[in-house]
Amino acid sequence: MLPGNLKKISLFLERLPGIGEKTANRLAFFLLKLPEKDLEEFAFNIANLKKKTKMCKNCFNLTEEETCLICQDKRRDQGLIVVVESPLDVISFETANIFQGVYHVLHGRIDPLNRVGPEDIKIKELLERVERLVTSSDKFLKEIILATNLDMEGEATALYIKNKIEEIKKKKNVNFEITRLAYGLPMGANLEYADYMTLKKALENRIRF
């Protein structure tokens, strides 16, 4: 019952994750109340989104230039690489402001059930980057931190990458750390409500206090 243009917008919004028909209608209707200038600017940005947004040649984070701002930043430690599944994970790290190294974005994870294999994500590019770093004389690779999600596919992806990097270490006869994010209870967690697996991991990985 929405008029054509509004209906088309609503149907488009419905394709977005977490947005159902009612929410899509509500959002489309809300858009109608915004200033025309803002809508036109938004439309312009949407139409140019894919043309403008590229992947960083080095780390495959999103950027509008050849390399991303993080890779360009000379103050960041190029020898410390956090490997993540998605550019959104980079935002999580950067918002938390807890890390002064650089990233490598895989753009996915190995997920056989959904037919995503190692060759479908940026693993080859990571291995090439690691090889380049260990062969170059002026750069020093200290640590690869595997920060894929802590679920089954994320673990499998981390394990696959770990094995591939170990091969490079052996072949090139170099040494650097390969680490994984810690499992444990989240901050402010209540033990009563913690799930069994998390509690088990938190106990196994307990630290000296």
Next chain:
Amino acid sequence: MLPGNLKKISLFLERLPGIGEKTANRLAFFLLKLPEKDLEEFAFNIANLKKKTKMCKNCFNLTEEETCLICQDKRRDQGLIVVVESPLDVISFETANIFQGVYHVLHGRIDPLNRVGPEDIKIKELLERVERLVTSSDKFLKEIILATNLDMEGEATALYIKNKIEEIKKKKNVNFEITRLAYGLPMGANLEYADYMTLKKALENRIRF
């Protein structure tokens, strides 16, 4: 840390109701994966949204023509008018497929705290429509169903409109029903969890079984 264009899109999405920063980022990022053709079409629709979408001259529902499809529909009873606050309410009725009359969309409700008075919504237009209907010879006004929301502002708006229509009835010496949606327990409700006011209304408005 999102590149410029993506960031602008994310900031725009954050202005929509119920969308926070993280969701906006996630949606913007999802957009990046959609086909360029779809994005361009969406952008086109957004840019033209306000130009194309108008209000029906008769009922003020949204339309791209002079009058909306519901008002144009000869099979619908023009003498049965449901008065609602928003075009989204029309969609609710139409989706439920429970009503064969027509609508009048107020585009708001009387809400003094937010400085919305009777003159700010389509009440004058409703009263003019009612006068037109009772004066015309070939149309027969049977009932005005006040379907504003069942909260304080909705009730006040319904009451205000009721009084104004009663004046017309008296002045024109005509008779038709003015009704209000029923209060009561929702379908499948559990009495244990029903709020006191609803339960009270459900008891007061009990029906013969």
